[in-house]
Amino acid sequence: MEPTPQPAESPQRVAVVATGVIGASWAAFFLAKGLDVEATDPSPDAEARLRAAVAAHWPTLERFGLAAGASPERLRFHARLEDAVAHADFVQESGPERLDFKIDLFRRMDEAAPAHAILASSSSGLAISAVQAECKHPERVVLGHPFNPPHLIPLVEVVGGEHTSAETIERTMAFYAAIGKRPIHVKREIKGHIANRLQAALWREAFHLVNEGVASVADIDAAIAHGPGLRWAVMGPFMNLHLSGGAGGIEHVLAHLGGPIEDWWKDLGAPSMTQELKKQVAEGVAEELGAQRVADLEAARDILLLDLIRAKADTGRLD
Numbered sequence: 001m002e003p004t005p006q007p008a009e010s011p012q013r014v015a016v017v018a019t020g021v022i023g024a025s026w027a028a029f030f031l032a033k034g035l036d037v038e039a040t041d042p043s044p045d046a047e048a049r050l051r052a053a054v055a056a057h058w059p060t061l062e063r064f065g066l067a068a069g070a071s072p073e074r075l076r077f078h079a080r081l082e083d084a085v086a087h088a089d090f091v092q093e094s095g096p097e098r099l100d101f102k103i104d105l106f107r108r109m110d111e112a113a114p115a116h117a118i119l120a121s122s123s124s125g126l127a128i129s130a131v132q133a134e135c136k137h138p139e140r141v142v143l144g145h146p147f148n149p150p151h152l153i154p155l156v157e158v159v160g161g162e163h164t165s166a167e168t169i170e171r172t173m174a175f176y177a178a179i180g181k182r183p184i185h186v187k188r189e190i191k192g193h194i195a196n197r198l199q200a201a202l203w204r205e206a207f208h209l210v211n212e213g214v215a216s217v218a219d220i221d222a223a224i225a226h227g228p229g230l231r232w233a234v235m236g237p238f239m240n241l242h243l244s245g246g247a248g249g250i251e252h253v254l255a256h257l258g259g260p261i262e263d264w265w266k267d268l269g270a271p272s273m274t275q276e277l278k279k280q281v282a283e284g285v286a287e288e289l290g291a292q293r294v295a296d297l298e299a300a301r302d303i304l305l306l307d308l309i310r311a312k313a314d315t316g317r318l319d
Contacts, residue, residue: 013089015088019041022150034067038088040077103133106141141168156184
């Protein structure tokens with residue numbers, strides 16, 4: 001396999017393909033980093049909705065801190081996919097989670113994009129090996145899965161497919177890191193990647209506890225939001241375990257709690273997503289939400305997220 005041609009410098013022009021919730025968030029983030037963004041989406045009124053989304057995200061991004069030259073004016077919208085990717089250094093695709101759709105989309109992007117361009121997908125569940133199947137240059141196709149909303153959350157999961165080159169992985173990781181993301185390399189393809197699998201494990205038990213009548217939806221939310229979730233926002237599960245062991249660290253914890261933890265694993269539930277359970281959870285969420293507006297809750301969440309992310313960065317020790 002021939003090596004992926006190298007651009008003269010780090011990516012300066014990014015194509016955002018599909019501009020729904022995730023794509024629009026990506027576009028706003030790239031613009032805030034001082035990059036030129038070429039966007040495309042076939043949906044009716046897509047350009048107007050994209051520009052409105054960028055404008056809505058911009059005040060938060062200004063609080064975060066804009067790169068030199070950052071401006072919404074550096075956004076250009078194209079009706080044709082081929083025009084959007086024709087001069088791109090990096091392509092971030094966030095289209096529908098349909099394999100047939102993505103295979104054809106990546107085939108077209110591969111034909112139209114410059115030889116040095118990396119083609120990345122935001123897919124949360126599809127295997128990149130399948131997505132790159134009809135590309136002439138599959139070595140430059142990679143998964144770059146963000147965590148919602150991408151304009152705020154630093155995490156990006158980078159996964160190579162069967163034919164993705166090591167060079168592409170390295171360049172993709174370097175690009176995301178250079179613009180302030182926290183990329184992690186998922187070393188082999190697996191359903192849901194890493195973060196979504198960890199979330200799914202927690203959701204499974206949360207639904208089980210509701211189904212078994214152990215606690216209300218609101219109390220389960222409180223158990224995480226006012227308990228371990230506070231620690232998880234600072235550092236991950238293994239490092240939290242290490243700190244809980246005092247001077248003995250994680251070795252001490254596992255020596256004393258390894259057995260009980262394994263016993264808890266055996267007792268965890270495996271609920272079915274029945275109509276009754278879905279209804280029970282939805283009613284619980286509505287009760288917890290009360291008179292609060294979702295938009296107000298999202299705005300408050302984003303302010304806290306921004307402050308937390310900035311505080312973690314300022315410490316220089318919790319990245």
